[in-house]
Amino acid sequence: MGATIGGVEACKGPGVPLVGAFSLREALDRVSQGKGCAYSFVDARTVRFSAARPAPPAPRPVVAARPAVVAPEPIAPLAPLVINAGKRSPRLGALAGGVSVIGSPQLQDTGVGETGSVARQTAGFMTTNLGAARNKILLRGLSDGTFTGRTQSTVGTYLDDIPVNYNAPDPDLRLIDVDRVEVMRGPQGALYGGGSLSGIYRIVTRQPELGRYSASVGSTIATTESGSNSYRAEGVINAPIGRVSALRAAVYYDVDGGYLDDVNLRLSNVDKTTRRGGRAAWRATLGDWQLKLSSALQSVSSKDTQYVTLAPGGPRRANQVREIHRNRLSQTSVKISGSGDWGQFESVTGYVTHRYASRYDATVSLSEFSEEALELGVYDESARVRMAIEDMIYTAPAIGRLRWMIGGFLATSIEEGDADLRARSGAVSRSYYDENRKDRLNEYALYGEATYDLGGDWKVALGGRAFKTTVHTRSYVLAPPPGQTRDLDRAASFSGFSPKISIQRDLARGGMIYALSSEGYRAGGFNSGGLTRPSEARRVFRPDHLRNYEVGATLNPLDGRVSLRAALFYDDWRNIQTDQYFASGLSYTANIGDGRNRGLEIEAGWKATPRLTLKANALFNEPKLTRIAPGYGITDSASLPGVPDVSFGSLVTYQRPIAAATLMLTAETSYIGESRLTFDPRFSPTMGGYYTGKLSAQVMTDRWRAAVFVSNPWNSSSDTFAYGNPFSFGQVRQVTPQRPRTWSLALSANF
Template sequence: MKTAYVRVSRSILMATAAFAAPVALAQTAPQAATEATTGAGATLDGTEIIVTAQKRSENLQNVPISIQAFGTKKLDELNIASFDDYAKALPSVSFQSFGPGQTQLSFRGITSGGDGLHGGSQPTAALYLDEVPVTTIAGAVDLHVYDIQRVEALSGPQGTLFGSSSLAGTLRIITNKPETNGFAGRIDVSGNKVGKGTGGGSAEGFVNIPLSERAALRVMAFYQHDGGYIDSVPGTRTFTLGDNNPDTNVTVNNAKYVKDNVNKTDTAGGRAALKVDLDDNWTVQPSVLYQHQTTRGSFLFDPRYGDLKVTDFGPGYNRDAWALATMTINGKIGSWDLTYAGGYFDRRVENLADYSEYSVAYDQFQGGFYTYFQAADGTFLDPTQQVHNHDDYTKQSHELRIASPTGDRFKLVAGLFYQRQTDRIVADYYINGISGIPNSPAVPKAGDDLFATRAYRVDRDYAAFADGSFDITPQLTLAGGIRVFKVNNTFVGFSGFKSGTTAANCVPVVADDRVCNNFERQAKQSGETHRVNLTWKIDPDRLVYATYSTGYRPGGNNRRPNVNPYVADTLNNYELGFKTSWFDRKLRLNGAVFYEKWNKLQYGLSPVGSFGVTNIYNAGDARVYGAEMDFNLRLGGLSLSGSGALIDGKLTTDFCSFDANGNPDCTLGVIAAAKGTPLPIQPKFKGNMTARYEFAMGKAKAFIQGSLNHQSGTRSYLTTREADLLGRTKGFETFDFSLGAKVSGFDVSAFIENAFDKRGILSINTVCTPSICGAGRRFYPIKPQVFGIKLGHDL
């Protein structure tokens, strides 16, 4: 598979380069080169960093938006290697997850609950790798963090510069670029042990090789194994068959799936980037990145069977392989910077999970439909159900923009953007052997599927944007921006039971995987999103700002024929913030307060009678009040840093209950979620604090460090009935400690994460709607106590 990905990436990269080269020939000095040489990650008293959050290289303290940024040094200090690691350090970020590679990211509590679902809403938050968006319809990829220049977390709507998937915020991961000024390299290895689980470790390295005075190559590779800590324990399950005769009941056990520490992860990949200065005035930077991740077992546990224990009746795994080819070209037209950024992203996800809880729970409503399978010899099949999902995602994006000189009184960034992303869905809900029984309910052309989905989704986005600022006085700046766009989204295929293949609405097709299409829908929309900002720079170390900004997410269509389409939801953000440095810049203190109005919020839910199909609804309006703050204080060898967010989100209108067709209907007098209901997933308070002391120990530079992380409990569902059945998560605190030293180019450190083995729960989930499957709820915990050592060497 890896060879195929590399071959595809090479072809795309060459095609992109051929397309972009004529544009590049008209360009001169590169903006990206400026970013590379300003020392992005370079600090002032260890507290300040250069960012490109506004498509320009700027000091973090001069950017009038709520942004948290971690440079290379801070990422290493916090031992950040994966999504869960940096999400823990970002108070305004929350997420739902079923394990590595299965995460849906959100900012400030703006999450629909339907992100990443087949045919569901686009994500509310975008993930960018350098200049290219890599958020798929399924949500964020779990990028391994190594040889990274910085991570930027931009809270609030960022649609003016970053598009429709930035309704609530944008997370940007900026890689280290090739450099022509000398050879560099590093190797890092680590080993760790989950306190009550198994061991793991990693091997990582990079080299930066100057090829000439005008060209350089940077190559990074890694492998990481994460040990397991969830046990699959013995259990039995009795299926009461549809004839209600105890003699025909089927009892099964999970003996062949009983194993300790089942949830293990292996991740491997690498990146190759080339930088070519074709003359003194312009630069071309192609790159290819590949990552393959395999997880086994469940990362959620079932509290009915004990702490960190499950009883699964089938195998489970998730395979997530993706490749990204990009081309960035920077130059000048006169004194204006010109940038082209293009990328092609190919992601393939395969997931297998135990679905027997669904069969048992739903059967009481379907009279044996899910369990009563009699073979020709009179025996009954084991009705244990599995779900096998395949998603093939692609995404290509192209952006061409121009920027005025940074020193001008009037500054402008303007450009054009095109994006096309697809999701080819193959979902098999199967029971072994049902295709061979008399009067089989198996879906034609789908093997042993009781329910099957074969669908193809294409989302297209065309946009033009402009974002500018004018210095009214040297201290007062007025800025604003607008993005106009057009979307064209299509969704076609089959989803349903065998009976659906003979329904009047199922149009016959010639295909290997289905006999007909029972939905074919299109959503075309256009609109704009905008922002206005006023910044007062009180002095070189202090500024305050006021921002009004909006966000937009396209609507779409549901699979079920009687369920109405969902329309676009929008976000209005009103924000006051400050960026300050004190005591000769030894203390940095930044903060913001905000009010956000979420209009026609999109929410995913599987009502009873929907046969497990999640529909997307416009659940009404909501508001979010919040405050964010972060600080960094350096006193000699001691540094203190921390950040926190207080976020309160609630519905401002009633979300009505559902009629017989599955649509909200306020005339029924029943409320699914009343006005004032808290929004789910986002903790009301989330914060962290780190103390680090660096000191000389002979020839070594040593350190000791301790971190505290805290978050409050969360509501698991928006709708009242489901939320009550699942319950709330509880607040928790964790402590991390590390110590180490650097001497003669070697770094050695030891660490313990979640030192007191606190069992924090991040989310509660079920395999189907909680009103049916609530008894089988499962908890997604933070990682238990982990001990480890790390060794690194500069080449």
């Protein structure tokens, strides 16, 4: 029903299933009847349960009248959220590990629409800033490098139950009609397999609602100082089909205006980005079984990258060509789930296609490709990924103190890539490098987890994943002298077991303390690119593994008005895979050595008054390279690149009624500490060490909302990510400034 419900611990006895079409109040009345609890509406879509008050005793005769005393407005506790990140449905705070959830109300109140905005509100969540649908997500200070190449992503991005990327950049899906986003930190290899080395980022969409018609529309207009205007439009509709099924659809169209000028091309605001997409889902309830069909599509097109170079006259953009980027993602899935006295079964079948292409100005690196005098170089690379996935899981009914589940996973993907460098001399243009490559990857896995109640509120959980991954690579490279024309046809197989063990004690009011050990992994592969055949040491990159050791606690003191989550962790990372570049600007993948990270992450919330809520998050860590592979010449002081030692953020929300509406004010800020772009500090200047933030004022009712946002309110131009072009990297200092101060006006209405 799109409602957030908290405080259900106040209701006693087993739950009563509801089948049929009910209004929200009717459903709440039925499930709470005879359970010793009562509910109240915090707002139109937020419900809080509490223990029912005993009936008052019969009134005594009044002896004398006393002045009426106005009771202070009660302060509601921070409502717990329900998550599925553990492939179950535990309450947030009941799952051992560094888990964060941002619910729909907070997403809407703070204007979160893309991945970068999520980063400000969760501890240790960072993204690079190359541009929309070009970035990498980094969690908990675990970075394999800031470049995107052949290595599988360290963070698994999921749309509902289906992974949407392998080694591609984050598709930066628009967060429209989203129920919540879930972030799981630390390796999740036991349940999620490869590609979850440092965690999971999961977008959970709103489900079709049975028996209820609803619709909403919204639009935003924004203006950026010294830049062009931006626009957004979106719409959502939910329509029941009969009594047992419903259809829900969402569409959106965004234009982010550019703000950088290119002095060579004599163009203003070159970095314009357009994003369009939509989703549709149909859900049917058939007794104890449910069927859901869903589909999603998004296309992102950028006219240019968003970096500048440092020159004697100051930062400027001076390229020979526009560095365009296109990213198109589509997903289709079928989910079948059922439950009964026999347990619970769920099967998800999905098919994902992901196409992306980028262009770079390669002019300054042309001397690597030819001894001729060349005037202009253009490098184009593209990839098409097709991925089919089957993931099924059975959860057994509780047997005494034991609960267990078992699952099977099968995935096959095909990636076809093309890279071409063309250069011009006079009026003649020709190709100086071309590679066609095809990778086929199959993964098979059997996984499970069991939890045993030891008594005294103590529980122990054991889990693991047995896996096998096969890789087959074919490549043909055409490279005239001084390059080498060649081909490659190789296959390999990787297998292993990824374990997980945790022990926890449940505390009052939903709190807990825990200790956890988990592991993540990535398969190996082959290098085929470069002007000449890679050396023997670099033709193959090996698998890497990460072991995580963690202790933490979740507390909810002051009757739930305060929520606190803290975790101490130590990560041991062996044979780190990283994408690197030759002097020519062409990429390869290497095992750079071993590393570790240790640190403390904290997230806290405080309902200070009925109208004022404060939230904060922080990560203090010390990422380091502990062993350096031969042949890289990196100093012993090397650190993991792109991740700072310190980062933190805060969110303050204040609301109060005005007439028939509600006024809401929010203030959001975050700090990203200093870091370096590459492993070797000798050739990597410092970046980061900056603040960013957003302010808003909103007036809203149950039917409409009007909001004014200002991003980067102090108009900072700090360097957020010092990389944009591999062909000039190391030859000129590249800087990616923050988007200048941007004012936005957003209007939305519900029907």
